[in-house]
Amino acid sequence: MNRDNKLISRYLYKTPYVDDAQRFMERVANKTVIPYQVEIQPGPTGDKICWLECPFCYGGSATNTGKRLSKERYIELIKEIAEGGVKKVIFAGWATDPLFYQYIDDLVETALVAGLVIGFNTRAINVSDRLTHLLGSSSLAQESYMSISVDAGDNESYALVHAAPRDGRLYDRVYQNIKRIKENRESNGGKLFLSSTYLINQINCDPVLASQFISDFKALGIDLIRFSFPQIPRGNTESDRSLIPSASERQSLKNILAPVIKQEAAHEGHSKVLLLSEEDHFYDKRTTPCFSRFIFPTIGFDGGLYQCSQSAGPNFHESALGDLETQSFWDLYYRYDISNLDGYFDQLTKCFDKVDCRCDRKAHVVNNTINQELTLKL
Numbered sequence: 001m002n003r004d005n006k007l008i009s010r011y012l013y014k015t016p017y018v019d020d021a022q023r024f025m026e027r028v029a030n031k032t033v034i035p036y037q038v039e040i041q042p043g044p045t046g047d048k049i050c051w052l053e054c055p056f057c058y059g060g061s062a063t064n065t066g067k068r069l070s071k072e073r074y075i076e077l078i079k080e081i082a083e084g085g086v087k088k089v090i091f092a093g094w095a096t097d098p099l100f101y102q103y104i105d106d107l108v109e110t111a112l113v114a115g116l117v118i119g120f121n122t123r124a125i126n127v128s129d130r131l132t133h134l135l136g137s138s139s140l141a142q143e144s145y146m147s148i149s150v151d152a153g154d155n156e157s158y159a160l161v162h163a164a165p166r167d168g169r170l171y172d173r174v175y176q177n178i179k180r181i182k183e184n185r186e187s188n189g190g191k192l193f194l195s196s197t198y199l200i201n202q203i204n205c206d207p208v209l210a211s212q213f214i215s216d217f218k219a220l221g222i223d224l225i226r227f228s229f230p231q232i233p234r235g236n237t238e239s240d241r242s243l244i245p246s247a248s249e250r251q252s253l254k255n256i257l258a259p260v261i262k263q264e265a266a267h268e269g270h271s272k273v274l275l276l277s278e279e280d281h282f283y284d285k286r287t288t289p290c291f292s293r294f295i296f297p298t299i300g301f302d303g304g305l306y307q308c309s310q311s312a313g314p315n316f317h318e319s320a321l322g323d324l325e326t327q328s329f330w331d332l333y334y335r336y337d338i339s340n341l342d343g344y345f346d347q348l349t350k351c352f353d354k355v356d357c358r359c360d361r362k363a364h365v366v367n368n369t370i371n372q373e374l375t376l377k378l
Contacts, residue, residue: 008224008272008274015362017036017295017296017362017366018036018291018295018366018369018370020373021369021370021373021374022373022374024291024294024370025341025374028291028294028338028341029338029341030338031334031338033294034084034085034086035081035086035294035295035296035297035333036087036088036295036296037086037087037088037089037090037117037119037295037296038081038086038088038089038090038296038297038298038299038329039089039090039091039092039296039297039298039299039308039309039312040074040077040078040089040090040091040092040098040107040298040299041091041092041093041094041095041096041098041298041299041300041301041309041312041313042068042069042074042091042093042098042101042103042104042107042301043068043093043095043096043100043101043301043302044096044100044101044102045068045102047064047066048064049062049064049095049096049301050093050095050096050097050100051100052097052123052162052163052164053162053163053164054161054162054163055163055201055244056199056201056230056231056244057095062094062095062313062314062315063313063314063315064095064314065302065314067302067303067314068301068302068303069299069303069324069325071103071106071107073303073324073325074103074106074107074110074299075106075107075110077299077324077329078107078110078111078114078116079110079114080328080329080330081329082111082114082115082116084329084330086116087116087117088116088117088118088119088143089111089116089117089118089119090118090119090120090121090296090309091104091107091108091118091119091120091121091122092119092120092121092122092309093121093122093301094298094300094301094309094310094311094312094313095301095313096301097122097123097125097126098120098121098122099120099122099123099124099125099126099127099131100125100126104131105128105130105131105134108131108134108135109134112134112137112139112140112141115141116141117141117142117143117144118135118140118141118144118145119144119145119146119147120145120146120147121147121149122146122147122148122149123148123149123150123162123174124146124148124174124177124178124181125170125173125174125177127177127180127181132177132180132181132184133184135181135184135185135190135192136181136183136184136185136187136188136190136192137188137190138188138189138190138191140190140191140192141191142191143191143193144191144192144193145192145193145194145195146181146192146193146194146195147195147196147197148174148178148194148195148196148197149196149197149199150171150174150196150197150198150213150217151197151198151199151201151204152171152198152204152209152213153171153204153206153208153209153210153211153212153213153216154171154209154212155168155169155170155171155172157171157203157204157206157209158170158171158174160203161201161203161204175216175217175220178194178196178217178220178222179220181194182194182220182221182222193223193224194222194223194224195222195223195224195225195226196213196217196222196224196225196226197226197227197228198210198213198225198226198227198228199228199229199230200227200228200229200230200245200250200253200254200257201229201230201244201245202244202245202249202253205253205256205257207256207257207259207260210227210257210260210261211260211264213225214260214261214264214273215264217271218264218269218271218273221270221271222271223270223271223272224271224272224274225264225271225272225273225274226273226274226275226276227257227261227273227274227275227276228276229245229250229253229276230244231358231360231361254275257275258275261273261275262275286352286353286357286358286359287359287363287364287367287368287371288345288348288349288352288367289345289348289349289367289371290307290308290345290348290349290352290359290363290367291366291367291370292307292308292359292363292366292367293306293307293308293321293333293348295366296308296309296362296363297321297333298311298312299312299324300312300313300314300320301313302314303323303324303325304317304320304321304322304323304324305320305321305322305323305324305329305332305333306319306320306321307319307320307321307348307352307357308357308360308363309360310357310358310359310360310363311352311355311357315355316355316357318351318354318355319348319351319352319355319357321333321335322335
């Protein structure tokens with residue numbers, strides 16, 4: 001499988017995070033397991049975690065204690081996980097955008113020098129010249145990617161979908177930022193895979209907007225243009241959910257946009273256009289036993305080490321593995337009782353029920369696959 005197809009498989013939730021469930025569990029029992037990736041969710045200092053108010057963001061219910069790790073501690077942690085055998089680091093945000101963090105360039109440079117595969121889940125509103133240079137570097141590891149959630153076809157729809165200032169012209173700004181990254185990648189022989197996402201909701205389900213979005217990013221020569229649906233965020237009220245399609249609404253909205261998307265997907269060109277099928281969507285559930293903390297643990301914006309990207313913040317303090325301000329990553333990662341793993345997973349399930357965490361699509365697929373494989377081998 002070539003690099004592009006391998007990266008596209010990530011968006012289809014078919015990435016082989018675990019090669020063999022039985023061997024994986026043996027490594028867990030022996031404490032020789034190493035995460036497939038570590039996600040870092042750095043948060044800006046101050047009272048406001050994010051200045052957007054997207055209705056489908058998990059951050060709408062996030063508690064902000066004001067606690068943050070220092071830039072120096074983040075850098076130490078990136079070096080620590082790389083030295084311990086981790087191959088990939090993801091910069092993202094459960095309640096914010098990683099590019100809102102004022103020292104993100106330093107963290108990316110540290111990861112690049114360490115030889116880590118670098119991933120980004122972002123809105124690409126703030127992109128410095130230095131970051132553009134780093135992401136365009138020919139020394140960036142293979143399979144590094146940036147996934148940009150755009151979700152609009154013009155400035156007005158962008159402001160409505162993201163509850164952003166209408167005079168900010170943010171769609172244009174994001175487009176120009178991606179263009180700069182793409183041009184820098186091309187001129188420097190870089191390897192960064194670029195993907196733009198359109199989360200279908202009640203505002204942007206318009207064939208004209210979708211067509212404009214596809215046209216704009218095809219013109220850029222972006223690698224992947226992906227259409228999907230948002231998950232229902234934990235803690236949102238019914239009114240907050242008004243823009244998020246329910247199970248019964250998803251198919252009708254999909255039917256509105258599918259002709260445009262399929263027409264564009266049929267045209268030859270560099271950009272691949274992808275519409276996720278219904279079975280690729282997952283909403284509002286939890287799959288247990290959960291193995292996420294062994295595969296993709298997450299460093300939250302408050303400096304805690306958490307089970308996964310969907311439970312990385314003060315709201316989920318009870319399920320945290322510990323505080324990385326004073327403890328090492330590996331000490332916390334391997335802090336579990338191998339003499340009673342069944343009891344440990346039962347305890348985790350009870351804790352997840354209490355804090356009301358939910359799987360994202362990735363965690364659901366991984367947990368389901370492992371559970372099925374282990375059941376078949378019993």
